[in-house]
Amino acid sequence: MTAAFAVHRPTHEQHEQNVLPHEEYVWHHLAVLLDTRGGLVWLCFFFPLSLHRTHFLSALSLPLMFGDIPMTFAPPYRERAIRGCLERSNTHLLSQSLRQETYMHTHTAYQLCTLFLGGLRVSHSAAPAMDASFILFLGAGKCNVVVDLPLRFVSSALSSSSSRLTGAATQRAALRIRNAGLQECPECYRALEAYAGGRKVVPLSADLYAAIASVVPAKFHTLMKGASEATLVPNFTNDPAQLLRIGVTAPEEAGRVADYTVEVKPKSAWQPPHIVGIVVDGAAHWIEETKHRHCRYAQMLCYKRIRDSAEEAPASVAAAGLHGSASSAKGGSAPYCPNYLFRPNLSSRDGLQRLMHSPQNNLRVISYHASRKVNHPGNPETLTVEELNGIADAIDASGVLVPLAHLQLYGCAPANADALPEEIQSRSVPVLDAQLLHHWSVAQNKKDVQWIVVDVDSETLCSCTSFTDEEAYKGLSCANPRYVVPSLDYAACLDRFYVSTTAKDVSLMIAVSCRRSESEESVSDYSVLTDVPPEVGGGCFVRHSHDVYRVGVVDLDVKTHKALEHYHTHDKNITNAFMRHNNNKRGA
Structure with a gap:
């Protein structure tokens, strides 16, 4: 069967585009075989030794599939065609470092083929496919x-x-x-x-x-x-070091993966609630007492454990351990709390080590270089304490948690340094609880409402990280409430709620390069690199010793595809489960 192709002679201008810099390489022989039965073009290239290396591939035979590449010899497609051939060829390259040189020689031979055939051009009637x-x-x-x-x-x-x-x-x-x-x-x-x-x-x-x-x-x-x-x-x-060309002493394949990349979901920062209730249509509605002392992460994890236990064996619900109280830490369970990362007076290292004991999907190695299987002790997807500490320090140095916490707590970006006092104050209004927003959403007159606010110390810690007597604290949380006119309207508060919900689901991506040469200058402290070229594409680069970290963020999708009622119902289920568990524990 004859393959569907046509042979054309290019114009003078097209021929000029394929001029070969033949002074760089010497070639001995070129043979072209058109196999119409199989629809293949076999190009056999014979090279001498490289002028720049002591050894190189002396012969290369590459099958070019008509259906996989555009056989036009036009510059925009030639590189893709040749690279595709390299990937599919059965040639055994002497080493990974020769891949780029192989491409260079093949590219040259491809141009020689054009000249050898007098500038012939082969085209195929079918559209090319991506490799x-x-x-x-x-x-x-x-x-x-x-x-x-x-x-x-x-x-x-x-x-x-x-x-x-x-x-x-x-x-x-x-x-x-x-x-x-x-x-x-x-x-x-x-x-x-x-x-x-x-x-x-x-x-x-x-x-x-x-x-x-x-x-x-x-x-x-x-x-x-x-x-x-x-x-x-x-x-x-x-690989962050390769992107910045730090400590890279030999040609390496573009796009090399980092030694390891870790995803961290910090979850939501917590501070004691300032807006604790709302007056709608003459009726006052208050947030649940438990929200004054327990962060959302502790409540959510308890809810999941109760739910999962109920699915496995209903009788085991009462045995589900309560996560998130400081008293449980006394027993050695070392619970994680997001505030370990977000609060400057707490230890990020301690937080990640606690999270590692119960990571769920909030801490994991998502990618690693093949060399980690050889150099890393144990499972390459397991982090050592030293690696975990390095990640915690890099996160702290990057400063990413400052704007992320502001988005979560206030539902907006932090005010600029030159912002007016009015804007600074507006951007410091806490996000309303889903329970309060729900009552506001069903108000007959949304403009005729009042917020119930209390004065709180924003540095107060939740029960995960504080041993404050909960019974002694009870009653103080809503002492001396004040009724005020909302400083934001309902629409603005709803928008900020959705921004906060998105921010609470953001993931941090930390890529690590730890393969620097001994001759490379070492940096003792965790320092942010400020001379990063814009074409690198984003992320904060942090240097420590011979290691380079890149801290980025992902998962910024809006959450408006779910109605407020969904979040209110979910929040109510979580809070009720947590309170029932607390009551059962006290009565036991």
């Missing part, structure tokens, strides 16, 4: 799929200005695909842009969609079904 071998599946969330791919796969949608936002330093980036119409929270992104990096929406062609689908596990296909566009975002699993 999926260059696409890596990074992971999937509740609403999206993320892959890593070469920027050239979406180069037609990129401008020179947008390349700075997509990690062009490695010519690869992460692509986030989803079929839902969710958007990122603009207020969260504004406050965390330095850590989140740039964004660029690009069209998702049928070829690229098919290539991505071929590497994404089938169980996640529903998350991207029917998607026609995607978003380029930074890949926070890339």
Whole structure:
């Protein structure tokens, strides 16, 4: 069977585009075999030894599939074609470091082929397909799929200005695909842009969609079904030292993954509630007493344990351990509390070590370099205490928790340094509890309400980290309440509630490079690198000794797809379960 292709002679201008810098390499022989029966073009290149190395591949035979590449010899497609051939060839490269040189020689031979044939051009009638071998599946969330791919796969949608936002330093980036119409929270992104990096929406062609689908596990296909566009975002699993060219003494493959990358979900910061009630249509409604002393994380974890115990064996509900009280810490359970990370007077190291004992999905190694299997003691997905301490110190040095805590507690970005006093005060109004917002939402006259506020010490610790006698504290939490006119209207409070809800689900991504050469200058303290080029693509880079950390943030999707009533009901279930457990414990 004869393959469907045509042979054309290019114009003089097209021929000029393929001029070969042949003074760099010497070639001995070139043979071209057109196998029409199999639809293949076999290019056999014979090279002498490299002028720059003592050894190199002397012969290379590459099959070029008509259906996989555009056989036009045009500059925009030649690189992709050659790289695809390299990936599919059966040639055994002498070492990983020769990959780039192999590409250079193949690229040269490809141009020689054009000249040898008198500038002949082979084209195929079918549209070319994307080469999926260059696409890596990074992971999937509740609403999206993320892959890593070469920027050239979406180069037609990129401008020179947008390349700075997509990690062009490695010519690869992460692509986030989803079929839902969710958007990122603009207020969260504004406050965390330095850590989140740039964004660029690009069209998702049928070829690229098919290539991505071929590497994404089938169980996640529903998350991207029917998607026609995607978003380029930074890949926070890339090696931070390589991005900055720190301690890199030899050519390395672009896009090398970090030695290990850790995801940390800090969850929500807590401070004693200032707005403790609301008067709606003449009736006063108060938040539950337990919220004055117990953080949401403690309540939520207790709720999950009770729920899971009930699903396994109803009789074991009473035996479910209460997490989040300081008294339980006396028994050695060492409960985690988000305030260990958010409060400067508490230890982030202590917090992450506590979280490691019960990480759930809030602390995990999501990626690591192959060398970690050899160099790391034990399971490569397990962090040592030293590694955990380094991550905690890098998070502290990055400063990311300051704007994140403000988003969670106040539902807005912190005020700028030159902001007027009125704006500073407005951005210091705490987010209303879901219980209070619910009552406000059903008010007959939303403008005729009052807040019930109390004076509190914002430095007060929750029960997770304080041994204050809860019985002695009871009654003081609502002493001397004041009834005031709301400083924000209902719509603004609802908006801030959703911003806060998004911020409470943000994840920190910490990529670590710990393979520096002994000759590289060591930095004793954890210091933030300030001379990071913009094309790196976002994140805060922290240096310690020979290690380099990159701290970024992900998961900034808005939560407005769920109604306020959903959050109110969920909050009520959590609080009621926690209070029942406390009452049962006292009565036992």
